């Protein structure tokens with residue numbers, strides 16, 4: 001259990017992101033981390049409440065009040081993410097509607113996609129201007145090793161839900177993929193085949209650039225680059241920029257889908 005020393009605010013940042021520019025974060029989950037996954041690289045540390053059940057965490061009214069306090073002039077995007085999986089918030093659709101009414105900035109959601117088999121979740125997510133969905137594995141084995149999902153979730157259902165979401169969604173759909181090691185030829189081929197089927201608007205290849213806190217820290221919702229990290233954390237394995245570039249070039253050559261990846265300062 002983490003110790004909360006300051007009053008919880010559901011809005012934080014802006015966070016400088018290589019993917020989204022200056023992004024103001026909205027946390028619909030709250031001081032305790034909650035997610036259907038427990039990824040080995042999660043910047044929140046070990047997830048405190050692991051579940052795939054939707055519930056009300058933070059009221060839409062609280063988010064509205066907190067957002068009113070932030071000047072939005074120097075912000076490029078607003079991102080629902082925070083202390084876990086945003087689609088677990090039962091008021092996700094309401095939050096997206098209210099936030100979009102408050103600003104003309106693009107409003108997006110970072111999701112692990114685990115609830116996309118639920119048509120209500122798909123409809124709510126479709127309110128967002130952009131959605132970035134995590135796809136870290138092409139096989140159930142790698143999925144379980146990297147993402148540590150709750151037992152009720154399986155990769156086939158996520159994939160089916162993602163394809164259905166692609167059919168109804170008119171906003172910008174990005175796929176986010178975290179590489180902790182170089183994928184085998186078979187894994188790369190399968191991933192490219194899946195992306196050809198899905199046809200996302202873009203792919204974001206990533207590798208851990210942030211340390212993993214040993215315990216949950218609210219500060220980790222923000223820009224906790226290693227040099228700024230003020231709590232015990234574990235540095236994670238990375239692939240090099242060259243690995244990201246090689247895979248990126250291959251994906252684009254075959255699928256023509258744009259791929260972005262970070263330029264790492266310290267490739268190892």
Ligand code: SF4
Nearest residue numbers: 035037038039042112
């Ligand atoms: S899906 Fe996101 S919030 Fe959930 S454990 Fe993985 S990295 Fe953390």
